[in-house]
Structure formats: C-alpha cells, structure tokens
Amino acid sequence: MEDHQIVDLYWARSEHAIAQTEQKYGRMLTGISAALVPTYQDAEECVSDTYLAAWNSMPEERPTYLGAFLSKIVRRISIDKFRALRANKRGGAQTLIDELTDCIPSDCDVQAEYDNRRLAGALDTFLRDLDEEKRYIFVRRYYYSDSILEIARRMRVSEGKVKTVLFRTRNALRKYLEEEGFAL
C-alpha cells in the first residue's frame, strides 16, 4: 500500500491503518528502536507506542514521507526510553537531576525548542551540501543507528571506509557549526 493510502486510513479513523503501517514499516521501526534500547522487548514497546502516537497525530498531520514520519516518532520514543532506563540504573544524582527539570521555567523550553529548530535547519543545510555517499553514511549511522558493519554491507564498501567518512564528516560538521555560531 502506498504511503498516502495508509495516511488516508488514519484520517478515516480506519481500524486497518495500524495493521497496514505494521506490515509496511514494522521491521524498519523495530530495527531503529532495537539499536537504541537495551532489549528487544523494550523495542517492541517503543514500536507499539509509535503506532499509538501515529494514530493520535493523524488527522492533523498528513506526512508526505510516512516512513520518515514514523521513524522520527520511534527514534524519539526510543531515546526517551533509553534515558529513562539509564536514569533508573544510575539512581542517585541522575534521579535528582531529572526531578529538578520540573524547576526549569517553560520559557527555557520555548527557547530550547527554537534553538533546536535552528540547529536542525543548519544540519539540513550541512547534509544537503555533502555528496550522496557521505550523507547516506552519516544519516544511516546517526539517525538510523546502523552499526559500521551494517553500513559497510549496505554500501558494499569496507568498514575502514565507513569509519573514515564518518570521522571526516564529524570534523566537517564541527567546523560548520562553529562557523555558523552554534554554541551547543
């Protein structure tokens, strides 16, 4: 089923929307989540939460690239889950710090959100200026969380080449962010 057809199902509040989503993107979403969270069970939970989030966001949202839309949600949920599990593991200071986030004024949230969007825009520009190979490697590693070996196999190149490209691209990104005045 094409993406726009699945999105139409969400907008029509059809019970088949999630099933079609799972059929088309289930493995991809599980793969993204499994790379970020400790256990497969955690990944399955994140993917289930993703379907719920997708259901709740449509209508209103009408994504052009459904795969990208869903992958952003599962990535976000998985990173949050990873942090929550990490905080539980550490206990002590981490738990206290997390509690103190309640004290941070919401203006800071708005400012942080604005800064993040500016940074995301800069990342878009940086990535579009890269050649296709470097951009592909960077996005597969840092967005899709592929291992070096997986990327090397996808692209039929050596792991050494992937590592070299990533190293050079990271350096180029640092230089670019410095020149653009981003203080992370």
Added chain:
Amino acid sequence: MRYDKLPQAERLFDVIGMIDDSIIAEAQAPYTTPSRAIGRKQFRSLIALACAFAIITVGIFGGALLSGLLGTPIADKNDHAAPESSAPSQSVPLDQLLSGASESDAISRVPPQAIDFFDGNVKILWQDLGENEICVLPVPYQGQAQRIRNLLKQQTDSIPPDHTDPLSCQVWIAFEDGTVVSPYLKDSPGNIGYADLFAYAPEVEPSPDLIRLIDELLPPS
C-alpha cells in the same frame, strides 16, 4: 571521548532526529552507487542496441517457427486435445515445490552462518520446518535475477489474515547487493533485510510466474 562534551553530544543526537523528512527518506532506500546510474546517451544507445538485437532474433527464429521448421505447431484454441502444460508443478505452492527439492543431491545445504550474502550472486534460499540447514539454489543469469525482481514487485494475492496452514519452509531470495526479501512478503522497504535470514508471517501468495521461474531453476528430479 570528551566526557565534558557529552551533554552537547546528546543534544546533537536529539536534534538529528529533527532533520528534513526527505533526507531521512533518501537514506531509507537501498543505496545505489552513482557508477550504476547510466547517462541519457548511454541509455539511448542501449535501447537502440536492444531493439536491433530483438529485430534480428525475431527475424531469424520467428520465420522458422511460422514455417514449422522447429516442429512446434501453434495450438488451436478449439483443440480440446491440446497437450497438457509442460510445467505440471505450476499448481504446486512454492514452499512445497522447494521442500520437495530439498533432498536432491544437486541442492547445497549449508548452516546459516556459512551463507555469503556478498559474493555477487543471486540465490534462492529456503529452510525446511524444523531444520537448521539452509538449502541454496543459485540464480545463474542476470536476466533471471531481474525477472525475479520484477515479479516480486508485482505480487498482489494477499493471504487472508486467518490463513492458518503453516508453510513447509521459509523462503528468501538474496540479491547481489546483500538485500534479502521473501516472496511471501509484499514489496516494501519494511520487508527488506540485509545479509540476514529473518522469520516472517506470510502476507502474499507467490505468483504462478515466479513459481514457474523458480521451478525452471531447480535441478531435474
């Protein structure tokens, strides 16, 4: 690793999740090296060459066929005594066809970890229920591999969700770029594996044309 930079690195990792959807979608697809793409001029030359080859081939063999030199008469539509299909296994489901061929000495059987997904060869792989070893059937010609790719994209006969008959074997097709698909799954990015054999629940019936093509590749029983 600079531990003092970890919080900023975490923020950057978060913000990477906000990049444009088109960039994400581009990396979602399998990677095609730029050298595989051909220019317009080369494409036109290839088309012209292909047309010339087709005309010559039809000219040589088409006339011979019509004159009956090859001794294969065209069947009369009204001829009820027309010979049966030369591929009786067309009606056999793919899983049963392959399971039936598993015992043939001409089929290699290897442990899953011994399969090389990057040897540049296209392979049909299947694993019988309860078995660990994988049966391997090479697809020797590029034309056959391309036909398989095309047929996989065209499959539409969905298996009903309440279908309960188990398959005799799990089937995969591994292509030269490491991608692995199953003829029992619909063509979609979510159903592609890389260099691994994955468990799945069947979604579509492999088409008769695909089964016929695979049957042609199997060694004679």
